[in-house]
Amino acid sequence: MTRQLRVAVIGAGPAGIYAADILTKSEVDVTIDIIDRDPTPFGLIRYGVAPDHPRIKEIIKALKRVLSHDGIRFFGNVNYGADLKLDHLQQFYDAVIFATGARADRDLDIPGINLKGSFGSADFVYWYDGHPDVPRDWPFDPAAESVAVLGVGNVGLDVARMLAKTADEQLVTEIPDNVYRGLKANAAKDVHVFARRGPAQVKFTPMELRELSHSPNVDVIVHPEGFELDEGSMEAIRGSKSVKLVVDVLQNYLAKEPTGADHRIHIHFCQNPVEVLGEDGKVIGLRTEVTELDGTGNVRGTGEFKDWPVQAVYRAVGYRSDNLAGLPFDNGTATVPNDGGRVIDIDGEPLPGAYVTGWIKRGPVGLIGHTKSDAAHTIELLLADIDKLVAPEQPEREAVDRYLDGRGLEYTTWDGFEKLEEHEIALGEAVGRPRIKVVPRDEMVEISRA
Structure with a gap:
């Protein structure tokens, strides 16, 4: 050409x-x-x-x-x-x-998934990251002290960590003021993360998993029930350094005594969510079926079910x-x-x-x-x-x-984004923070096109 x-x-x-x-x-x-x-x-x-x-x-x-x-x-x-x-x-x-x-969030087709208090992780992530196309306020329930997170990828960990950490801990970051005010209203004390399979099948990366314990206000509790390693799991550990590191971190959490922190992230294995339980149109619990590893790293249902008293559910089962x-x-x-x-x-x-x-x-x-x-x-x-x-x-x-x-x-243009970035950094510097994001689309556009 x-x-x-x-x-x-x-x-x-x-x-x-x-x-x-x-x-x-x-x-x-x-x-x-x-x-x-x-x-x-x-x-x-x-x-x-x-x-x-x-x-x-x-x-x-x-x-x-x-x-x-x-x-x-x-x-x-x-x-x-x-x-x-x-x-x-x-x-x-x-x-x-x-x-x-x-x-967009992938669908999770189980009964009750559309109850009030059931959320997709994508909307929550966009909210705390200040995306202009989501509402300014997140509908935290002041009674929601126990929360479920469905999914064991890095997004699920991010959601669990953002729900468990205090709002004041986030003041060293770039969160907008509306997100800080929202997180102050979050009542969650116990955040339960549910994995359908075992510890060798989670999709966490080692760094993300280690960072769960970096807050002095959060205990990470790995529950022994369902913590299984079948032959398929051992093959995955032998074949991947990352999988081995993740399992090692999980085993360290499993052996560690809680410190008595005010907030807790619980990780549960071999629990397959089958229904979000509701009353008067609101989430009051989560029902899971206990699963067991079948030797290949996959699982089969046992027919045993367990109900968990949670007041909100966040699904982090992937994007679409x-x-x-x-x-x-x-x-x-x-x-x-x-x-x-x-x-x-x-x-x-x-x-x-x-x-x-x-x-x-x-x-x-x-x-x-x-x-x-x-x-x-x-x-x-x-x-x-x-x-x-x-x-x-x-x-x-x-x-x-x-x-x-x-x-x-x-x-907007690249030069316009540099103007916006200077504005956001100046907002942060005024209060001793690295940056504060501008959230409204029209305000971003106006600053960029000035």
């Missing part, structure tokens, strides 16, 4: 930014526009990582270096599917890479991607059908110039590090297709600005 390649990336989280970075480092002359419906970049790093995880947020430093590249522009507050669609993008770009991630306008969608996997990253139609044929990377491509699995290698594979396919790509009618960069301006869209 002798002319400059023009590429749009839909989604400004790690998947999209990594894809842009890899593409700019190729031998192809390329300019890239990253488009996101949020006014800010970084996706789940800004709105999905718990505020007391500053080390994970260090990844933002590397992502910032990418977004400051002359060949990359950021357009925020632009919603794909509403403000523009695929046929609009094809007027300006040779190729479009969709990296929209997974934002949204259907994207103009693209095929597999409802079963909640992904865009693709062949290694090339979007394919219902007949299995590639959709010209359309690619996917990240969770919209492979589902919400893996850590942030996996996202980079995934993006590299998608970019490899795009570059292999370069001579087949259809040239856009309006390849000049200014054509996109004219289109967005013509639609009357109040889009």
Whole structure:
């Protein structure tokens, strides 16, 4: 290709930014526009990582270096599917890479899951991370002293930790004022985390699991019931250093005596949630079926049930991607059908110039590090297709600005985000904190576009 390649990336989280970075480092002359419906970049790093995880947020430093590249522009507050669609993008770009991630909670189809006091973890995470599209107030029940968390991935641990720690402990973080006030109203003393299988099958990472005990106000209690290691579990331990570390940490918690802290996180194994119990439309308990490992690392039900008196339930059973306008969608996997990253139609044929990377491509699995290698594979396919790509009618960069301006869209830019960041840091410095997030969308946009 002798002319400059023009590429749009839909989604400004790690998947999209990594894809842009890899593409700019190729031998192809390329300019890239990253488009996101949020006014800010970084996706789940800004709105999905718990505020007391500053080390994970260090990844933002590397992502910032990418977004400051002359060949990359950021357009925020632009919603794909509403403000523009695929046929609009094809007027300006040779190729479009969709990296929209997974934002919604996966369903958990058990009786009572829709009772008042039953929540999806995604909404709770977006609330405590200050996402502009969720309500400012979280409906904590002042009587909810015992809470259940369903799911044993890192999100489940984040939710449990945020529920168990005191609000004042979070004042060293960037939480907005409304989140601090909300957490002050949280009455939870006992947070019960339920695993359907055994300790070798949980999806925690060792670092996340260790950090549960870093608060002096929280005891971590691993219950011996269901703490089983069958032959399948031993194979997993022998085959993975991470699994071994997780089991070791859990065994240390199991052997440790509680300190008598005011708040407790309980971890229960071999308990399969089967019903959320209610009365007068509100959560009053959780029913689980006791399971047992079958020798392969999987479990079977025993027919024995147990009721747990909890007043709220948070399900953290995974995320689900949204259907994207103009693209095929597999409802079963909640992904865009693709062949290694090339979007394919219902007949299995590639959709010209359309690619996917990240969770919209492979589902919400893996850590942030996996996202980079995934993006590299998608970019490899795009570059292999370069001579087949259809040239856009309006390849000049200014054509996109004219289109967005013509639609009357109040889009944000990278320079605008830097203004917002300076504002948030100044808010924090005024009260001795690293930053305080601005939450309302219109306020973010106004500061960014000033």
